[in-house]
Amino acid sequence: MSDQRRISAASGAPLLRVRGVSVTYGVQRSIADMLARRPGGGIVALDDVDLDVDAGEIVAVVGESGSGKTTLARVITGLIKAESGVVEVEGEGPNDWRSVGMVFQDPYETLDPKRTLGEFVAEGLEAQGLPMDRIDASLEAAELRPASAYRDRVPEELSGGQRQRAVIAGALALNPKLVIADEPVSMLDVSMRAQILALIERLRREQGIAWLFITHDLSLAWAISDRVVVLYLGAVLEEGTAEQVLRNPSHPYTRALLAALPSTDPRAAGTHSLAAGEIPQGAAPSGCRFRNRCAHAVEACASARPPLEAAPSGAAGHRVACFRAAELPAAASVARHAPGGATPPGGA
Amino acid sequence: MSGAANHNDARSLPAGANAAAPLLEIRDLRVSFSLEDGRRLTAVDGINLSVSPGEAIGIAGESGSGKSTAASAIMGLLPLNGRIDSGSIRYRGLDLVAEGAPLRRTRWREIAVVFQGSLVALNPVIKVRDQVAEAIELRLGEPANAAREKAKRLLADVGIPDKRLEAYPHQLSGGQRQRAMLAVALSCSPAVLIGDEPTTALDVIVQAQILELLDRMRHEYGLGLILITHDLAVIADMCDRVAIMYGGRIVESGSVREVFTNPRHPYTQALLGAAPDARAGRRTIKVLEGQPPDLASLPPGCHFAPRCPLADARCTEEDPPTVSYEDRVTLACHRYEPNGGALPAPVAAPYPVLELGKR
Numbered sequence: 119m120s121d122q123r124r125i126s127a128a129s130g131a132p133l134l135r136v137r138g139v140s141v142t143y144g145v146q147r148s149i150a151d152m153l154a155r156r157p158g159g160g161i162v163a164l165d166d167v168d169l170d171v172d173a174g175e176i177v178a179v180v181g182e183s184g185s186g187k188t189t190l191a192r193v194i195t196g197l198i199k200a201e202s203g204v205v206e207v208e209g210e211g212p213n214d215w216r217s218v219g220m221v222f223q224d225p226y227e228t229l230d231p232k233r234t235l236g237e238f239v240a241e242g243l244e245a246q247g248l249p250m251d252r253i254d255a256s257l258e259a260a261e262l263r264p265a266s267a268y269r270d271r272v273p274e275e276l277s278g279g280q281r282q283r284a285v286i287a288g289a290l291a292l293n294p295k296l297v298i299a300d301e302p303v304s305m306l307d308v309s310m311r312a313q314i315l316a317l318i319e320r321l322r323r324e325q326g327i328a329w330l331f332i333t334h335d336l337s338l339a340w341a342i343s344d345r346v347v348v349l350y351l352g353a354v355l356e357e358g359t360a361e362q363v364l365r366n367p368s369h370p371y372t373r374a375l376l377a378a379l380p381s382t383d384p385r386a387a388g389t390h391s392l393a394a395g396e397i398p399q400g401a402a403p404s405g406c407r408f409r410n411r412c413a414h415a416v417e418a419c420a421s422a423r424p425p426l427e428a429a430p431s432g433a434a435g436h437r438v439a440c441f442r443a444a445e446l447p448a449a450a451s452v453a454r455h456a457p458g459g460a461t462p463p464g465g466a
Numbered sequence: 467m468s469g470a471a472n473h474n475d476a477r478s479l480p481a482g483a484n485a486a487a488p489l490l491e492i493r494d495l496r497v498s499f500s501l502e503d504g505r506r507l508t509a510v511d512g513i514n515l516s517v518s519p520g521e522a523i524g525i526a527g528e529s530g531s532g533k534s535t536a537a538s539a540i541m542g543l544l545p546l547n548g549r550i551d552s553g554s555i556r557y558r559g560l561d562l563v564a565e566g567a568p569l570r571r572t573r574w575r576e577i578a579v580v581f582q583g584s585l586v587a588l589n590p591v592i593k594v595r596d597q598v599a600e601a602i603e604l605r606l607g608e609p610a611n612a613a614r615e616k617a618k619r620l621l622a623d624v625g626i627p628d629k630r631l632e633a634y635p636h637q638l639s640g641g642q643r644q645r646a647m648l649a650v651a652l653s654c655s656p657a658v659l660i661g662d663e664p665t666t667a668l669d670v671i672v673q674a675q676i677l678e679l680l681d682r683m684r685h686e687y688g689l690g691l692i693l694i695t696h697d698l699a700v701i702a703d704m705c706d707r708v709a710i711m712y713g714g715r716i717v718e719s720g721s722v723r724e725v726f727t728n729p730r731h732p733y734t735q736a737l738l739g740a741a742p743d744a745r746a747g748r749r750t751i752k753v754l755e756g757q758p759p760d761l762a763s764l765p766p767g768c769h770f771a772p773r774c775p776l777a778d779a780r781c782t783e784e785d786p787p788t789v790s791y792e793d794r795v796t797l798a799c800h801r802y803e804p805n806g807g808a809l810p811a812p813v814a815a816p817y818p819v820l821e822l823g824k825r
Contacts, residue, residue, distance in 0.1 A: 182669035182670070182671070183640075183669055277757045277758075279757070307528035307529055307696065307758055308528060308696060308737060308740045308741050309528060309736060309737070309740050309754040309758070310757075310758075311740065311741070312740040312741075312751045312752065312753045312754065312820070313753060313754075313755070315742075315751065315820070315822065316751075316753055316820045319820065319822055334669060334670070336670070336744040337741060337742045337743050337744040337745070338742065339744070340742060340743075340744035340747075340749065341742030341744075341749045341751065341822040342742075342822055364744050365747060374671055375670055375671060376744065376745065377674075378670045378671045378673065378674035379670055379699070379744060379745045380673075380674075380677070380697070380699035380700050380702060380703040380745075381699050381702065381703075381743050381745035381746050382698050382699050382702045382726050382738055382741075382743065382746075383743055383745065383746035383748065384702075384723070384726070384727065385746065386743070386745040386746040388703065389674045389677060389678075389703050390674060390678075391671055391674040391675040391678055392671075393671050396639045396640070396641050396642075396669070396671075396672050397669070399639065
């Protein structure tokens with residue numbers, strides 16, 4: 119993948135390197151399949167995904183439910199084993215990582231309701247053989263200040279935002295170079311979200327922590343990330359800088375995501391559903407995964423998977439998997455003056 | 467749709483209602499809950515709101531703002547420990563709060579609701595078409611065959627294809643379930659539709675599809691729409707007027723254009739500025755410190771004062787009165803003088819501004 123980017127990254131190898139990762143769920147056959155001697159219908163959750171995160175970089179993976187974004191987070195953090203492909207941090211496999219933290223959508227996936235925040239952070243330190251004097255500093259780095267006011271509290275005594283800070287404190291205690299954050303703010307009120315975004319940005323600036331920020335929210339991706347990777351049915355459809363992907367989107371799917379986004383800005387008002395139906399629940403269609411919802415699909419889109427290639431923008435690192443990308447009208451006209459979207463009847 | 471044109475003509479109003487009275491009018495509504503420890507918590511603290519046919523009103527706020535409680539009160543669906551302490555909810559002049567009010571008659575038939583989690587609102591063991599048909603049979607007393615025909619038409623109208631009519635709710639996608647919920651809500655031809663976070667659980671493209679559908683239904687059926695959401699952008703997209711709630715009170719209300727272009731209340735400014743906006747290309751966000759209010763221990767005076775950069779001593783002592791300006795905007799904020807009713811210039815609250823994306 120991205121030869122251009124690897125050349126441009128001065129230090130050579132990226133901090134996180136994902137190559138050709140594939141995961142299939144549900145390969146067991148039903149009794150009916152067995153009687154009919156049919157193969158089982160496995161659902162491909164990730165299909166040959168490449169991804170890089172450089173030191174100190176914030177990369178957003180955006181996708182709808184069913185895109186495979188959470189599977190990707192779980193593969194990278196070692197919670198799910200990929201069938202094929204490589205995941206490396208600083209050139210090491212998952213068993214040798216000391217420098218990867220995790221933050222999930224629901225703080226209770228990480229926090230034990232019966233343990234104090236001090237005990238929670240200590241547990242991680244102990245597991246890694248790190249000194250216990252880091253507890254207070256970690257809590258304060260996650261803006262739970264003063265640490266003495268939080269150390270002895272249990273999760274129930276905290277607000278949702280504070281619980282997510284506690285999870286981040288647990289990650290920070292281990293001195294991470296990279297934090298995988300899966301929808302870290304989507305359960306929070308909007309004012310709490312802004313506080314956590316500010317914290318993530320500050321930790322990157324001051325401690326050089328890289329983040330893989332997984333979200334369904336394009337606006338969050340736009341605001342927080344250097345680069346954006348658009349995932350759909352387990353594959354990358356578009357990637358590039360936040361400016362490239364979200365200000366000058368090439369893929370019809372990225373454009374549909376953006377056009378569907380409501381805005382409080384009167385200049386951008388009016389949402390449109392440019393794509394028909396919903397993300398399929400079962401197997402991806404042949405050829406381009408997006409073709410059965412795409413307004414621009416032609417016959418060729420059904421016959422082969424479009425490869426991820428340089429986008430028509432020509433900008434370094436901007437890549438798109440669409441046979442028709444070069445023929446489509448400029449993105450700005452799509453995002454701003456889309457005709458009243460045709461509401462597709464029914465779903466997928 | 468053919469049924470839409472005569473939708474309102476065919477309406478027979480419940481006894482005591484008056485076709486000339488406003489569609490829905492809420493005055494000084496107060497709702498409280500009893501807590502296990504015996505205390506009472508005021509969730510809705512004297513709100514005023516009205517909706518006309520064909521009009522869409524947005525109610526926005528974060529957790530603890532009271533926006534969903536207000537919806538439950540209007541629907542007569544408050545939990546057992548909740549009660550309406552005072553105020554009125556009038557449907558075409560008929561007070562739904564007064565003793566002996568025909569709530570069973572108005573609920574669903576005059577005022578219907580679509581909730582966020584349609585999987586819990588739909589019965590999991592009944593096919594979609596039967597659920598809509600049952601609602602029609604039960605609430606309108608129509609014969610089974612006619613109800614099933616009507617259900618089929620309604621489901622087609624909300625975009626459920628014929629081949630999905632016999633599906634169970636779990637066999638439908640999230641968007642299809644929300645469409646089916648909308649069919650159930652519209653089955654008795656209500657005049658008012660309340661959407662309580664109706665698209666919050668949906669992906670953004672499906673959300674746009676459902677919002678387009680809601681907008682079409684509102685115009686075709688002349689519905690008064692009340693849209694309750696934490697997402698101001700959805701309100702900007704869908705509504706004519708907006709009410710911003712904080713700690714059980716409406717702190718600012720007015721036309722969407724006026725309130726979103728010239729937000730005056732410091733909380734409205736924070737809420738509008740707190741979310742980045744990929745559509746508009748805005749990365750700067752205003753950071754509102756502190757926590758949403760705890761309704762069980764609200765501060766005296768203005769509930770927002772502890773988080774407000776403009777607050778002074780008066781704000782922490784006296785409740786700010788709600789002042790109406792030029793019939794366009796209402797504000798509950800000590801920073802704005804009554805001004806003889808003339809709309810005041812906005813005062814910018816100095817929130818810390820975070821410039822994301824500056825590398």
